[in-house]
Every structure is written in C-alpha cells, then in structure tokens.
Amino acid sequence: MSQKTAFRIFIIGTLASGVLFLALTWDTHRQVETLSHADKLSPQVIAGKRTFEKYNCNDCHTILGFGGYYAPDMTRVVQRVGEEGIRFRVKNPERAFADSWRKMPQQHVSDAEVENLIAFFTWVGNINNGDWPPQDSKKRMTRGEEIAVAAGGLSPGAAVFQNRGCMNCHSLHGKGGTFGPPLDTVGRRLDLERIEHYIRNPKSINPNAKMPPQKDLSEKELEEVTKFLAGLK
C-alpha cells in the first residue's frame, strides 16, 4: 500500500462516517420532537431540569442511565415511588433513609423546586426510550417470576404473588405472613375489579385499610395477580 492510498482511506473513511452521522443527527432532531413529547416541555419542566442540575443530583443518580451509579435511576422515578414519595424523600432524606446504609444529602431544596423536579421527572418518565430501564418496565415480568412459572408450573399470577412481597403479609394454604388476612378464598368476597383497585389503592375500597398501596407492580403483574386471586373461590 502506498502512502497515497493510506491517505485516501483516511479521507474517505472520515468523510463517509461524518456525512452519515450528520444526516442521522438531522433526522434525530426531527424525530425526538415526537419521541420525547417536546410539545409538553412546559416552563415548569425546564425549571425542573435546572433544579436537577443546580443540586448536582445527577452525580449520584443516573437519568436515562447516565451519571453517577451511586443511587437509583431517575428515569421512571415517578412511576416507581409516586409524586408524594419524591416529595418526602427530597425534603427529608435524613428521615427517609435513616435506616439505610447509604445516605442522600439534605440539600434544603425549596417546595417550589420540588414541584419543578416532579414536573421534570414526569416528563422524562414519558419519553419513548425503548422501555429502559428493564426493572421499571411495564411490559415485562421479572425473570424471577418467569422462572417460578416455568419451574413450579405456577400460573403467572401466583408467581407475582410469591415474588412481589404479598406473602410477607398474606398466606395461602397456611404458608406466608399473618399481618394481612389469608387470601385462600378472596375470590368469593371480592370481584376482579375490586381486587385490582384494592391492590393499587386499598383505601379506595376499604377506607380503614392498613395495607400499603402496591405501587411497585407493573401493569402486567397487576393484571396477572388479580386474575389469580379472583379465581380463588
């Protein structure tokens, strides 16, 4: 190979990739408008982004998977802990994480700033990003549940019941916790729809409910576990 050929490889390689990349960049700008719901970028969402940057949250928490890996990802945090959950944790981290071995700093974030952060996280949570992160995916069941189904011949709903903490409080066939009632015949008492509401928001069915709302369940998991319980008669 001569030096001229080498130089040509250099020029052609660089230009080809550069032109392709710029063309894709142009198209990405166009498509991100819809993929990210850019029309919903209200002043409050933008103010929330500024707050997020002001307190350098991103060097502990990832968002869309980038940043420090020291604390939970913020992409779907609204779906995971809810607005009230965010308010409490950001305003009172020393109480929220008092029992945890890893702490979050008290940064004296103002009430208005917390609302802006929530608007920002809500907007980010709706970005159409290929269903990442997997742990917050609404479409998938976790592998633990899949394994339980495959190995034990359990129905998917039974697997959710076993794996998602219901057994800490409830029992089936005498096995499980005693904080809540046994659910062996719950299908006789409550219909499918009421069970579904009970799990998401117990107070909506029973104003005195002591059961905490089960917000961690994905839609898919909720649907399966509800079907399973409604069938227990």
Add this chain to the structure above:
Amino acid sequence: MLYQSQKIAHWYFRIALLLFGLQVIMGLWLAFNYTFTVPQSIVDKFPFATARAMHTNLLVLWMLLGFMGGAYYIVPEETGTEIFSPKLAWIQLIVLVVTGVVALIGFIFGWTQGRPLLEIPRPLDIVVVIGALIFLFNVGMTMFKAKRWTAIQGNLLGGLTFLAILYLFGIPFYQNEVIDWYYWWWVIHLWVEGAWELVTASIIAFILLRLTGVERHVLEKWLYVELGLFLFTGITGTGHHYYWIGAPKYWLWFGGVFSALEPLPILLMVIDTLDHVKKRKTKIINPFTWTLLIGGAVFHFIGAGVWGFAHTFPQVNYYTHGSQVTVSHGHLAFFGAYALLNITVFYFAIPKLKGIDRYNPTLGTIGFWTTTSAMFLMGLTFGISGVVQSYIERVVGLGYMTAQDYLRTWMGVTFFLGLIFFAGVLIIIYDLFFIRPAEEEVL
C-alpha cells in the same frame, strides 16, 4: 532535548502528575462510599456527587495538560524550530491550572453546571476555551512559521483542534433532556473514541519515529490508515450511546454495527507498534520505554477494545447500561489508553528534559507493574459488581438497594486494590520528579 522552549513541557508534566495523585485519592473516597456507611452529617457537607465531579474533572484536566505538554515537547522537534511564544505557553498553563483549581474548590461549595463529567460552571468554560485557543494559536503559529508540515504534527494539531471544537457542544443549556444527552456524547464519546485517539496515535508515531529509526513514510502511512479507521468507526459509533435516550430506533443498528468495528484500529495499533519495535534499526537505550509503549498498547486494546465490545450491542447494553459494568470499562479504558500513554510520554520526555540519557528504571518498573496489575484487578472487581448488579436489579427485578447489598463486598475489595494502585502511582510520581541516571555498568 534539542530546543530551549521544550522546557515548558516539564511544568505541564509535573502539574499533571500531581493532579493525577489527587484524582486517585478522590477515587479511593468514592469506593469508600460504596463500601462503608458515611454518616449523614458528612454526606450533607461533602456528598459522593461532589467527590465524583472532582475525580472525573481532575482526570480530564491532568490528561489534557499531559497532551498539551506533549505537544509542546514534540512540535519543536517536528518543525525544527523553537515554540512561537514560550510566554503564551506559560500564560496558558497558568490560566488552565487556575481555572481548574477554582472549579474544584467551587464544586465543594456547590458551584457546578450539574452535568456529569461537564460540571465546570459555564463562566469557567469560557476561560477554558480561551486557554485552548491560546494553545492552538501557539502551536499552529509554530508550525506555520516553520513551513514544515509532517503528517505527525498535522494530525496532532488536527486532533487537538477537533478536541477543542467538540468541547463547545458541552457548554449550552439544552431544554430537552434527550437532546442534552445527544450532544453530551459529542463531547465524551467523540473525545475518547475520536479526537483523543488521533492525538494518541500521533504521539505514539512520534515516539516510534524517534526510537526505532523506522522510516517516516512507513510510520505515517500506518498512521493514516489507523486514523481513517478510528474516525470511520468512531464517529457513527457514537450511536452506541443513543439506544435508550429516546432517539430513533435505527441507532440500535448504526450504533451497534459501527461501534462493534471500533476495536479494529486499536488492534492495528498494537500490531503495528510491535512490528516497528521488532524492525527497529537502532540500539535500545531505555528498555523501560518499550515496556510502557507495548504495555500501553495492549492495555488500550483490552480496556477499550475488548471491554467496550462486551457491552456495545443493544441486547447486552439493555441490561448493563449505567451499571458498574460501565465503570469497569471506563477505568480499564481510560487507564489503559490515556493514563499509560501520558506516563509513556513522561518517561520518554522528562529524562531528556533533564539531560539524562539512560535512566535507572527500577522504581518506574515497580510502579508500572503495581498500577497495571492493580487496575486490571479493579476492572475485574468492578466488572463482577456490574454483572451481579445487572442480574439482581434488572433481570430478577429486586430493588436497587437490594442489589447494592450484594456488591458491597466487591466494592470493598476494589477499595483495597485501589490502595495498592495508589501506592504504585506514588512511586511513579516520585520517580518522575527525582529521576536519576543509571549507574554505568562495570564492564
């Protein structure tokens, strides 16, 4: 040393070495935070986030000072003239170091841009840009006045200019989080898998030219092939960071395919370095330089090529993205490619700047093997942590903190290895500050 003005490089190197030491201390503190419970009162005053900003910004600062010092060392020899203005080179050094120190102290008081790796506040960014412009002007004028263009210095200047331009994309405030990350990677990815590779390949070509006596046109030919491959794969390869940010789906294809080819030019660099060393026409004066050069090329390939390839396809990246797997790769790649390159340049240039022909390599050799072994093992412990984390948190679906519980031991081991690494770094820093001529062997 042939030219008086090359002396400036010495100060760039010395300051870079001190900042390197500081960077590693911050790294130790980060690993400590992963292993032990830091009480709320300390977390409130000096949180992990601040330490991380310091760790990564020190990294970038010392490496850029190393590159710039390297350029001030190389360009006089390539052009055959003194630096255009040694005074400007001094001013530039002071400007950059003062900016760096102000930024680091600012972080402690919460003065930050708040974007990972680009935490330097915007007003200081402007000063950084001014420092970079002084540098490019000074180096460019030296070449321009000498009217002697070589591929090595041309690509060195090209790489450094590209580097400076990319920095500009990290400065604006982007309202849309997706677009923000899109351009964030223009800085981070196009630096380490584009501009910095150009600088690295040019510097290595220069050192090989000086040490092997292999003809310039052979070296420059390979240099062009490598650079062509680096840019062809690396530019569109940026797409491997666009899988999950809300960008169009086609990035899964473009990013996956182009980035999967990125290890090729690195492999070529290893082969071509080994080949030139084998075909060298001159006597070996300082064998340790070869250890560094070849060790660096191999580690570059492992950290960037192999470790990068391992998680670059979307099917894997879906589970490992933003986990300790990323940290494992980040450390092995940065250390293997750019820390070792800088150390090689230091060991190549500093003895010459002190007028030492043959130096005593004992401490350097100990330092090299200590740091490389410790860092390799750290890559493994970070990597194990990452795989465990991805599995427990993302595949099994237990919560984030539950997964972190399983990592604690491994992060503890990482902390311990980090102490050994730090000892190696101290040896290297000491050795380079007080390097001695080798005693003449009794024949």
